[in-house]
Amino acid sequence: MKSYIQDIERALYDVRDEDKSVYKSDAGLTEEIIRDISTRKKDPSWMLDFRLKSLEVYKKISLPTWGPDISELNMNEIVTYVKPNAKQVNDWSQVPDEIKNTFDRLGIPAAEKKSLAGVGAQYDSEVVYHSIQKRLTDLGVVYTDMETALVEHEDIVREYFMTLVPPKDHKFAALHGAVWSGGSFVYVPAGVDVKIPLQSYFRLNAAGAGQFEHTLIIVEPGAKLHFIEGCSAPRYNVTNLHAGCVELFVKEGARLRYSTIENWSRNMMNLNTKRALVEKNALVEWVSGSFGSHVSMLYPCSVLHGEGARAEFTGVTFAGKGQNLDTGAIVVHAAPNTSANINTRTISKSGGSATYRSAVKVTKNAPFAKCSVNCESLMLDDQSRSDTLPVMDIEGDEADIGHEAKIGRISEEAVFYLMARGISESEARAMIVRGFVEPIAKELPLEYAVEMNNLINLELEGQL
């Protein structure tokens, strides 16, 4: 006997407003389009050059030959840039009602009320709403959108922008370099402890629009930051592409926690690139929840570059009907005494396909590297797929590497045990699913843990 767990109720998230954008670039990607984007964005000339070089690289690289099928993606039809009908504002009341309504339903102002430090919400390709608490500014913390950063902190952006994820990394990194637009910029000066998490909410609106936001975070020596990125997008019939890029620079002794709940609509191709460079005795913590989207290819990478650098990765992936989510993590040990922990949970149901894919590399320069990987997969029916593809590449003799993976379904014994204690079968299964993702949920900030629990509860209410 098997209980049926309903797909996540999307109506809550799939709010879609009429597309009233002022400007849409022509479909397809040409030098003219890139120049046009660059002019409208008032890029400095080096950024235009960067975009054009990326376009050249983009044309040379072919699509990946591995992973989920992305052949339905026709780049010639993707409108890469959509400018929303609102100038950037600091006051919530000035945000157009239509946009506000969508954000309200996503709970952004509510989240802000809960004393989140700043909200940089991205509507289509431009940041329309932005606020930051004065005391952050007083501490010297810069939290702004990338466009503003490019003007006000040009030197910093120029020094770091796409140095960690170079355009030639892969086709979508090159595409990102050419058409990037919007995103967050955070700079935390040395020794500053940002005690409240900074939050950013991205969403897509126009049909056929790709979103290519760039997140650049620099945490100077001894500083601390928690950054939260959340994503939600309305449902559309045209294939939507998300090829964002996240670059995190964690300097000596600094700590950065980067939490994400990606909750894309079911037609989204989520081909995001995230990478962190971790210096001496610094720590990067990734908390990553992948829900929604049609196809995801997402492998946050930590380059442990300084002695004693550490990385923690905690991830949960839920693949339902029509979804192919290929997620995981990459760790590169490039210095002595570095350590990493990867802990993931994947769930697949209703014909969904979930893949855990990871790479752990220990270079010759990294004696006494330690890495421990633990991934568990739960299949809720026999129509789904769950694959585990970890790669380990170890050079030198001083490493200590452990990997463990499990695959299976809800244990009938556990269900029986709980039922014998007077719990109904559906509640017993619900408890087991919640328990399964518990190690991840407890790493999330409260609002996000609640959101994730809601997602799971919504499914479980629908149990027959």
Next chain:
Amino acid sequence: MDEKILGEMPLKSWRWLGVNELKTSAQVEEKIITVGDGETQKISEINLADKNIARRIKILVGKSARVEFITADLGRGDYSADVEIDLRGDDSSADLDAVYFGDGKRKLDFNFVIRQRGKRTSANMNVRGALTEHCDKIFRGTLDFQRGSKGSTGRELEEVIILSSGTRNRSVPLMLAAEDEVDGHHAVSIGRLDEEKIFYLMSRGLDMVETEKLIVEAAFNPVVDKISDEKLRGELLENLQRRLAK
């Protein structure tokens, strides 16, 4: 810097997944073995050759049949082994035990696949090895639970002992599942000799070479013991000892 590091990883193509990539000058020796319904077969593949060797073995396992496949590699040349066990019959089972010792400039490339197709099949893959000097080894082990393999279980374990800093070890334990009513587990452990064991043995008066020998032998013994040919077993252990003493 990063480009160099990331360039060495299989990220562009994840090409390490799936198939042997070692190009050897050796002629590939191919073999297909069928284990009929209800039969049990024990198969040993021992490599003690001085030259490069490439083998491809496919084993088809029928209903309620069982195969015990033991492979030991203590060759001198490069070694490439591609072993596929097809558990096509219901209630079939496979034990795949392997040991390898990589020294000198040997290149080792193992690709072991157990396809679980029948109902209630059972797979056990147990791989142990030691690497020293400049050995470059890649091991891929796949448990493939195909749709319909209800009630099947699979276990995969690889333990690698690394004895010297010039080695390169790549381990790729894959687990594929298109069936929910299965129980799969894989684990890999890669590391140098356990400090505590070394300390314990050396405090008993053993020197480092003897200690290494003892620990590696202890890892190899459970697999070597399964080889029925006593003479061959002796030859293997003697060979191992000689090479560890080097």
